[in-house]
Amino acid sequence: MDEGRQPLWRKLPISSSRINPYRIIIVLRIAILGLFFHYRILHPVNDAYALWLTSVICEIWFAVSWIFDQFPKWSPIMRETYLDRLSLRYEKEGKPSQLADIDVFVSTVDPMKEPPLITANTVLSILAVDYPVEKVACYVSDDGAAMLTFEALSETSEFARKWVPFCKKFSIEPRAPEWYFAQKVDYLKDKVDAAFIRERRAIKREYEEFKVRINALVAMAQKVPEDGWTMQDGTPWPGNNVRDHPGMIQVFLGQNGVRDIEGNELPRLVYVSREKRPGYEHHKKAGAMNALVRVSAIITNAPYLLNVDCDHYINNSKALREAMCFMMDPTSGKKICYVQFPQRFDGIDRNDRYSNRNVVFFDDLYMWELGVSSGGRHFMDMMPLLRGNHQGRHVTVGLNGAAVCVDLGRKRLNQSQQLTSFVMAFGGPLETLITGIDNEKSLLMSQQKFEKKYGQSSVFIASTLMEDGGLPKAASSATLLKEAIHVISCGYEDKTEWGKEVGWIYGSVTEDILTGFKMHCHGWRSVYCMPKRPAFKGSAPINLSDRLHQVLRWALGSVEIFFSRHCPIWYGYGGGLKSLERFSYINSVVYPLTSIPLIAYCALPAVCLLTGKFIVPEISNYASIIFMALFISIAATGILEMQWGGVGIHDWWRNEQFWVIGGASSHLFALVQGLLKVLAGVNTNFTVTSKAADDGDFAELYIFKWTSLLIPPLTLLIINIIGVIVGVSDAINNGYDSWGPLFGRLFFALWVIVHLYPFLKGVMGKQEGVPTIILVWAILLASILTLLWVRINPFLAKNDIVLEICGLKCD
Ligand SMILES: O=c1ccn([C@@H]2O[C@H](COP(=O)(O)OP(=O)(O)O[C@H]3O[C@H](CO)[C@@H](O)[C@H](O)[C@H]3O)[C@@H](O)[C@H]2O)c(=O)[nH]1
Numbered sequence: 001m002d003e004g005r006q007p008l009w010r011k012l013p014i015s016s017s018r019i020n021p022y023r024i025i026i027v028l029r030i031a032i033l034g035l036f037f038h039y040r041i042l043h044p045v046n047d048a049y050a051l052w053l054t055s056v057i058c059e060i061w062f063a064v065s066w067i068f069d070q071f072p073k074w075s076p077i078m079r080e081t082y083l084d085r086l087s088l089r090y091e092k093e094g095k096p097s098q099l100a101d102i103d104v105f106v107s108t109v110d111p112m113k114e115p116p117l118i119t120a121n122t123v124l125s126i127l128a129v130d131y132p133v134e135k136v137a138c139y140v141s142d143d144g145a146a147m148l149t150f151e152a153l154s155e156t157s158e159f160a161r162k163w164v165p166f167c168k169k170f171s172i173e174p175r176a177p178e179w180y181f182a183q184k185v186d187y188l189k190d191k192v193d194a195a196f197i198r199e200r201r202a203i204k205r206e207y208e209e210f211k212v213r214i215n216a217l218v219a220m221a222q223k224v225p226e227d228g229w230t231m232q233d234g235t236p237w238p239g240n241n242v243r244d245h246p247g248m249i250q251v252f253l254g255q256n257g258v259r260d261i262e263g264n265e266l267p268r269l270v271y272v273s274r275e276k277r278p279g280y281e282h283h284k285k286a287g288a289m290n291a292l293v294r295v296s297a298i299i300t301n302a303p304y305l306l307n308v309d310c311d312h313y314i315n316n317s318k319a320l321r322e323a324m325c326f327m328m329d330p331t332s333g334k335k336i337c338y339v340q341f342p343q344r345f346d347g348i349d350r351n352d353r354y355s356n357r358n359v360v361f362f363d364d365l366y367m368w369e370l371g372v373s374s375g376g377r378h379f380m381d382m383m384p385l386l387r388g389n390h391q392g393r394h395v396t397v398g399l400n401g402a403a404v405c406v407d408l409g410r411k412r413l414n415q416s417q418q419l420t421s422f423v424m425a426f427g428g429p430l431e432t433l434i435t436g437i438d439n440e441k442s443l444l445m446s447q448q449k450f451e452k453k454y455g456q457s458s459v460f461i462a463s464t465l466m467e468d469g470g471l472p473k474a475a476s477s478a479t480l481l482k483e484a485i486h487v488i489s490c491g492y493e494d495k496t497e498w499g500k501e502v503g504w505i506y507g508s509v510t511e512d513i514l515t516g517f518k519m520h521c522h523g524w525r526s527v528y529c530m531p532k533r534p535a536f537k538g539s540a541p542i543n544l545s546d547r548l549h550q551v552l553r554w555a556l557g558s559v560e561i562f563f564s565r566h567c568p569i570w571y572g573y574g575g576g577l578k579s580l581e582r583f584s585y586i587n588s589v590v591y592p593l594t595s596i597p598l599i600a601y602c603a604l605p606a607v608c609l610l611t612g613k614f615i616v617p618e619i620s621n622y623a624s625i626i627f628m629a630l631f632i633s634i635a636a637t638g639i640l641e642m643q644w645g646g647v648g649i650h651d652w653w654r655n656e657q658f659w660v661i662g663g664a665s666s667h668l669f670a671l672v673q674g675l676l677k678v679l680a681g682v683n684t685n686f687t688v689t690s691k692a693a694d695d696g697d698f699a700e701l702y703i704f705k706w707t708s709l710l711i712p713p714l715t716l717l718i719i720n721i722i723g724v725i726v727g728v729s730d731a732i733n734n735g736y737d738s739w740g741p742l743f744g745r746l747f748f749a750l751w752v753i754v755h756l757y758p759f760l761k762g763v764m765g766k767q768e769g770v771p772t773i774i775l776v777w778a779i780l781l782a783s784i785l786t787l788l789w790v791r792i793n794p795f796l797a798k799n800d801i802v803l804e805i806c807g808l809k810c811d
C-alpha cells in the first residue's frame with residue numbers, strides 16, 4: 001500500500017504472556033479476599049465488637065475500591081504513532097503543508113506563584129515547536145491582569161526571535177531554554193560541530209541576559225507603586241485592579257512583519273486578559289479557557305486547540321505531530337475529541353518525597369485504558385477538540401448541538417462568495433438577513449438559536465461554523481479587535497450555554513475531569529498518548545503544604561462533581577459512555593470518601609494498643625494461612641504493577657505512603673468543604689500551586705506553612721506512637737506471655753506509622769507562621785502525655801481507680 005494512505009497510528013498488541021500473570025493475580029486476590037471476608041464476618045470479636053465491626057466495614061470499603069481500581073487495568077491499550085506517514089500524507093514536496101492549524105492556550109494567574117520565567121519558557125517551547133509556523137498560534141491567558149506578565153511576554157517575544165531559529169537549525173530538545181541548558185552535553189560523545197558549539201555558547205549568553213531582564217522585572221514588581229503601574233507610554237496599566245478591569249488583548253508576534261533574526265516568520269503570540277468586574281463569577285481556569293476559545297476563534301480560528309498550564313512546557317518538539325496522528329487520521333480522527341498526554345515533572349527532589357512523580361497513579365490508571373481513555377488529569381496537557389473540523393464540534397462539547405451547526409454550516413460554506421454575506425447577515429439588521437437567502441425564516445431561527453447558545457457575537461458564530469477552521473474574511477481588523485474584546489467581556493456568557501453545554505464545563509475546580517466526562521458522555525472517544533520522549537513536562541509542587549493543597553483541590557473537584565447533576569453515578573445514561581468508562585469516572589469522584597474509613601482504620605491500632613483489645617479474635621491456623629495469602633497477593637500485585645509501569649520500588653512506596661497521607665488530610669477536608677458548599681453554599685478559594693522558579697534548589701522543600709490540613713494525620717501519627725509506647729511498656733511490665741498477642745497490634749500500628757513518616761518529615765522542616773493550631777496541639781499532646789505518665793508511673797499503675805478514670809484499665 002502507498003505509505004501515505006496507511007493509518008497514522010495503531011494499537012500495539014499486548015502479549016498474553018505479559019498481561020495474563022497480572023490478570024491471574026487479580027483473580028486470585030479477589031478469591032482470597034472472598035475467603036478473608038468469609039472468615040472475618042463469621043468470627044466477630046466478642047469483647048471488642050465495635051472495634052471488630054469498624055475494622056470489617058473499613059476493610060470491605062478498601063476491597064471494593066481496590067476492585068474498582070482494577071477495571072481500567074484489565075485490558076490495557078498501548079498505541080504507536082507514525083509521524084513519517086503523517087508527513088507523507090500532509091506535507092507533500094513543493095506544496096504548502098496540509099497539516100491543520102493549532103491554537104495553543106497557556107493559562108497563568110499569579111506571577112508571584114507562577115514565575116514569569118516559567119511561563120516564558122513554556123511560551124518559547126511553543127513558539128519553537130516542530131510544526132509549520134503559520135499554523136501555530138500561542139495565546140497566553142493572564143487571569144491576574146499583571147503588567148509583569150505582560151512585560152515579561154514582551155521580552156519573551158524579543159528573545160524568541162533568536163531562540164526559535166537556533167532550536168530549528170540544530171533540532172535541539174527540549175526547546176524550553178531553562179531545561180535545555182540544564183542538561184549536560186557531552187561535546188566529545190555527541191561529535192558536535194564547531195558552528196553548533198559557537199552558536200550554543202552565544203545563545204546561552206543571550207538567554208542569561210534575558211533571564212536577568214526578566215528577574216529585574218520581577219524584582220521591580222515586588223512593590224506596587226501607590227497609584228498603580230504605569231505603561232511605557234505613560235498611561236496607567238488597565239489591570240491595576242485585578243478584580244475590576246477591562247479586557248486586554250495584545251498581539252506580540254505574528255503581525256506587522258516581525259520576523260526572527262534569520263528573516264523567517266514566527267508563530268503568533270497573543271496576550272489576553274479577560275475582563276473582570278465585581279459581581280461576576282469568573283469560573284477560574286475553565287472560564288479563562290472559554291474566553292480564549294472565543295477570542296482565538298476571532299483572531300486565528302484554528303480547528304484544533306492545545307491547552308497547557310503556564311508550567312507545562314513542550315518537552316518533545318514533535319508533540320503536536322504526535323497528537324495530529326490521531327486527530328488527522330482519516331478513519332478514527334473524526335471520533336476523537338482529545339488526545340491526552342501523561343504529566344511528567346521536572347524539579348522533583350530526588351526522593352520524590354511527596355509522591356509527585358505520580359507515575360504509579362497516572363500510568364497505572366491511564367495506560368491501562370478502558371479501550372478509550374478515562375479522562376482525568378492528563379487533560380492538563382490535552383489537545384481537546386473543543387473546536388475542530390466539524391462545525392461547532394469543539395465549541396459544543398458533544399454531538400447533539402453540533403449536528404445542527406454541521407447542516408447549516410456546510411450549506412453556506414460550500415459557496416465561498418456567500419461567506420461574507422453570511423457573516424454580515426448575522427451581524428446586520430433583519431432586512432440584510434432576509435435578502436439573498438432561500439429560507440429566511442429558518443436562518444433567522446438558527447441565528448437566535450446560535451446566539452442563545454454561543455452569545456451575541458456574529459463573528460464568533462461564523463468562525464465556529466467554518467468547517468476546517470480559518471477566518472471568514474469579512475471584517476476589518478478594527479472590527480475584529482472590537483469583537484475580540486467583546487467576547488472576553490465578563491457579561492458575555494450571561495444566558496448562554498457556555499460552561500453548561502459549550503466549552504469547558506463549570507461547577508468543579510477539576511474542570512478537566514468534568515469536561516472530559518461530559519465529552520465522553522456525548523459519545524466522543526479520547527486517546528492517551530505516551531511518546532517515548534515525554535511530550536510535556538511541568539513543575540511539581542515542592543513543599544508539603546502546596547502538595548497537600550493541590551491534592552485537596554483535586555479531591556474537592558471530585559466531591560463537587562459527586563454532588564452535582566453531573567455525578568457519573570446518575571448522569572449520562574443513553575449517551576455514548578461505556579460502562580467501563582462510567583466505573584472509572586465513578587471511581588474518580590468517590591475516592592475522597594475513602595478518607596473516612598482510612599482515618600478510622602489508622603486510628604484502630606492505637607485504640608487497640610491502649611485498650612489491650614484487637615480487631616481479630618485469637619486466630620486459628622486456617623485464619624493465619626488466609627492472612628498470609630492476602631499479604632502475599634497484595635505484594636504480588638504491587639510487584640506486577642511496578643513491572644508494568646516501569647516504576648521503581650521507591651516510587652511505588654512513596655505512592656503508597658501518599659495514599660495514606662493525602663487520604664487522611666486533603667481528602668477529608670475536601671469532603672468537608674464539598675459538603676459545606678452543597679449544604680450551605682460556602683465557596684472556597686482556588687489556591688494556585690506555586691511553581692519553582694529554579695531547578696535544583698529545594699530550599700522550599702522543607703518550608704512548611706501550618707494549615708489545619710495537618711491535624712488528622714498528625715493526630716493519627718501521635719496516637720499510634722503513643723500506642724506503641726504504651727503497648728510495649730505494658731508487655732515489659734507483664735512479662736513474656738503478653739508479647740504474643742501484642743504482635744498483631746504492633747504490626748498494625750507500625751503500618752500506620754511508616755505510611756505517615758514522610759509527612760512527619762515535611763512537618764519537621766522549616767516552619768512559617770505558626771498559628772493557634774499549635775496551641776490546640778500542645779493541649780492535646782499534654783493530655784496524652786499525662787495519660788501516659790499515669791500509665792507508666794508504678795505507683796499510680798497499681799491504683800485501679802485512677803486507671804479506671806483514665807479508661808486505661810486492662811485485664
Ligand atoms: O482563576 C484561575 C485559576 C487558575 N488558573 C490556571 O489554572 C492552571 C492550573 O492551576 P495549578 O494551580 O497549576 O493547578 P494544578 O493542580 O497543578 O493543575 C492540574 O489540575 C487542574 C485541575 O484539575 C488542571 O486544570 C490543570 O490543567 C492541571 O495541570 C494554572 O495554569 C493556573 O494559572 C487560571 O487560569 N485562572
Ligand SMILES: [Mn+2]
Pocket residue numbers: 309311538689
Ligand atoms: Mn500545575
